[in-house]
Amino acid sequence: MTGFGDRILGLGLLVLAVAYGWAAQQWPEPFGGAEGVGPETFPTILSVVLVAGSLYLMIKPDPDARWPVGKSALELLVSVLVLVVYALLLEPLGFVIATTLAVGTLSWRMGAAPKRAFLTGLGSAVVVFVLFNYGLSLSLPAGLLEVH
Amino acid sequence: METLGFLMEGFAVALTPYNLMFALFGAFVGTLIGCLPGLGPANGVAILIPLAFTLGLPPETAMILLTAVYAGAMYGGRISSILLNIPGDEPAMMTCLDGYPMARKGRAADALAVSAIASFSGGLIGTIGLIMLAPVLARFALTFGPAEYFALFLLAFATLGGITGKNPMKTVIAAALGIMISTVGIDISTGTQRYTFGVLELYEGIDFILAIVGLFAISELLFFVEHRMGEGREKMQVGKLSLSLKELVTTIPTQLRGGILGFISGVLPGAGASLGSFISYTLEKQVVGKKGRFGEGDIRGVVAPEAGNNGASSGALVPMLTLGVPGSGTTAVLLAMLISLNITPGPLMFTQNADIVWGVIAALLIGNVLLLVLNIPLVGFFVRLLSVPPMYLLPIVTMVAFVGIYSISHSTFDLYFMIAFGIAGYFLRKLEIPLVPIILGLLLGPEMEKNLGHALVLSDGDWSILWGSPLAIGLWTVAGLGLVLPYLVGPLLRRRMNAAIKESPVSD
Numbered sequence: 001m002t003g004f005g006d007r008i009l010g011l012g013l014l015v016l017a018v019a020y021g022w023a024a025q026q027w028p029e030p031f032g033g034a035e036g037v038g039p040e041t042f043p044t045i046l047s048v049v050l051v052a053g054s055l056y057l058m059i060k061p062d063p064d065a066r067w068p069v070g071k072s073a074l075e076l077l078v079s080v081l082v083l084v085v086y087a088l089l090l091e092p093l094g095f096v097i098a099t100t101l102a103v104g105t106l107s108w109r110m111g112a113a114p115k116r117a118f119l120t121g122l123g124s125a126v127v128v129f130v131l132f133n134y135g136l137s138l139s140l141p142a143g144l145l146e147v148h
Numbered sequence: 149m150e151t152l153g154f155l156m157e158g159f160a161v162a163l164t165p166y167n168l169m170f171a172l173f174g175a176f177v178g179t180l181i182g183c184l185p186g187l188g189p190a191n192g193v194a195i196l197i198p199l200a201f202t203l204g205l206p207p208e209t210a211m212i213l214l215t216a217v218y219a220g221a222m223y224g225g226r227i228s229s230i231l232l233n234i235p236g237d238e239p240a241m242m243t244c245l246d247g248y249p250m251a252r253k254g255r256a257a258d259a260l261a262v263s264a265i266a267s268f269s270g271g272l273i274g275t276i277g278l279i280m281l282a283p284v285l286a287r288f289a290l291t292f293g294p295a296e297y298f299a300l301f302l303l304a305f306a307t308l309g310g311i312t313g314k315n316p317m318k319t320v321i322a323a324a325l326g327i328m329i330s331t332v333g334i335d336i337s338t339g340t341q342r343y344t345f346g347v348l349e350l351y352e353g354i355d356f357i358l359a360i361v362g363l364f365a366i367s368e369l370l371f372f373v374e375h376r377m378g379e380g381r382e383k384m385q386v387g388k389l390s391l392s393l394k395e396l397v398t399t400i401p402t403q404l405r406g407g408i409l410g411f412i413s414g415v416l417p418g419a420g421a422s423l424g425s426f427i428s429y430t431l432e433k434q435v436v437g438k439k440g441r442f443g444e445g446d447i448r449g450v451v452a453p454e455a456g457n458n459g460a461s462s463g464a465l466v467p468m469l470t471l472g473v474p475g476s477g478t479t480a481v482l483l484a485m486l487i488s489l490n491i492t493p494g495p496l497m498f499t500q501n502a503d504i505v506w507g508v509i510a511a512l513l514i515g516n517v518l519l520l521v522l523n524i525p526l527v528g529f530f531v532r533l534l535s536v537p538p539m540y541l542l543p544i545v546t547m548v549a550f551v552g553i554y555s556i557s558h559s560t561f562d563l564y565f566m567i568a569f570g571i572a573g574y575f576l577r578k579l580e581i582p583l584v585p586i587i588l589g590l591l592l593g594p595e596m597e598k599n600l601g602h603a604l605v606l607s608d609g610d611w612s613i614l615w616g617s618p619l620a621i622g623l624w625t626v627a628g629l630g631l632v633l634p635y636l637v638g639p640l641l642r643r644r645m646n647a648a649i650k651e652s653p654v655s656d
Contacts, residue, residue: 053324
């Protein structure tokens with residue numbers, strides 16, 4: 001079936017639009033009574049627009065894009081995971097170590113030789129760390145490498 | 149003559165050594181961003197915003213830096229067009245047509261030099277146009293009431309997809325999503341909490357800077373991962389410069405035509421730099437006629453689109469500075485910087501923040517000169533950087549984006565948010581939902597709601613005020629046309645642009 005992607009997106013957006021519009025109706029009336037425009041007016045208009053847009057998508061979807069399958073999809077998942085882990089480890093491990101690992105893994109997965117990839121990671125991490133901490137005096141977390 | 153006085157004051161701002169240094173830095177970084185495939189101007193400027201922010205730059209310096217980056221990116225786009233036959237950014241697409249054949253004939257150095265000069269004159273013409281048109285438009289815009297502004301914002305969204313846009317309905321959806329995100333947080337006029345779900349980090353709303361960086365930078369990385377374009381491509385040798393002064397002089401009319409056409413399409417809503425370079429190229433082909441050898445490395449085929457896209461990039465600043473309504477992705481990102489500096493964009497900026505506006509305009513003029521000076525001798529350096537394969541470059545760019553966002557708030561919560569926006573951006577791009585209207589929605593959403601509220605207070609709740617004046621009706625009409633025209637004219641124009649690219653013998 002063609003246009004599958006757009007139809008699913010349309011359905012998702014429809015749910016979002018209805019939930020968004022419904023939530024807007026639940027807010028208590030602001031202090032001082034109702035005026036021409038309350039906090040719910042604008043969101044209500046938006047939800048109507050989005051409902052119309054999502055219905056259009058479901059009725060007249062564009063042809064599907066080519067979605068990554070198998071290995072590419074896995075690579076994408078790995079990349080996203082690397083980013084999340086990077087954000088997670090940035091403070092405990094410190095900027096230099098976390099960045100070396102993150103940049104290294106990403107370039108390695110994008111096709112660089114592992115050794116060069118991690119060296120690039122280390123190099124860029126050290127340069128940015130020195131530049132930020134000493135050049136611009138913006139402190140990045142030192143983490144494990146902190147000098148006590 | 150009043151304008152000239154303001155311009156002189158602008159030069160006084162832009163020529164301080166501190167600002168000049170940042171303009172030079174911006175021009176350099178901008179060229180770099182422009183010439184690296186996979187790092188577009190909007191993306192590049194977006195990554196620099198957090199840095200400009202954390203450095204605590206004064207507003208005029210921050211704006212000068214980013215405008216210089218913007219101008220520089222337009223220069224840089226041509227380098228990879230000529231040497232790799234891949235446009236460094238979208239407007240540089242037309243430069244491939246004759247630039248790459250010139251490089252294949254061993255005239256790469258000439259193509260690079262002449263396109264730098266064409267970029268300069270295009271940028272210069274565009275900036276002069278900006279100086280003449282902007283104050284007039286700003287004065288006119290002072291007559292706008294809240295209802296007109298509301299209609300104007302709608303117009304901006306409706307024309308953002310451009311005449312060549314594919315599916316206007318997707319632009320509408322994207323804009324609605326963006327505005328919806330902007331409503332998260334505490335409502336300014338009543339104090340009602342909207343869509344915060346009790347999460348403390350959401351009370352102040354979603355910071356559009358991290359949304360922009362996530363949507364652009366992270367989704368770009370994911371696209372590269374998917375397409376395995378990490379290797380980079382083979383490039384042409386540059387060789388010696390053999391351009392004669394006489395040949396250069398013969399291209400002057402082309403430069404003028406290209407620059408003026410580019411500027412006009414930059415100012416007009418819905419046109420933009422890509423169309424600017426396309427029109428300049430096509431017109432040049434028609435003017436020169438059979439005498440030219442377009443598509444086989446005609447020098448005028450390099451000059452016209454380059455003058456066109458640089459003229460358009462200055463032209464695109466006109467609506468952004470005077471109305472607060474950007475017409476392109478990169479100017480939207482520049483607007484984001486203005487808003488985060490607490491400057492209300494729009495006509496009042498010309499009176500209240502004259503030093504910033506005119507400082508930026510003067511910086512554009514200076515930036516163009518700097519760029520020309522940078523680009524001719526340093527071209528070899530930029531060419532060498534082109535051979536850095538994206539597999540090293542993109543992870544580093546992503547890391548810089550992380551650092552920028554982290555250094556604003558020192559909170560990892562923001563980083564997760566940015567990643568989430570990146571993933572959403574990837575899916576939306578896959579589904580051909582354009583990202584720029586989302587960003588514009590994020591930026592303009594609060595203003596739109598405020599103006600709607602003001603208009604309805606003025607009219608005592610009567611909605612017909614929104615189309616109550618001739619000006620407002622005019623704006624609504626143009627907005628309507630902006631949504632309908634792509635259906636009528638779009639397929640035709642797109643076919644022509646594709647045909648022009650296919651015609652060239654080297655479109656491999």
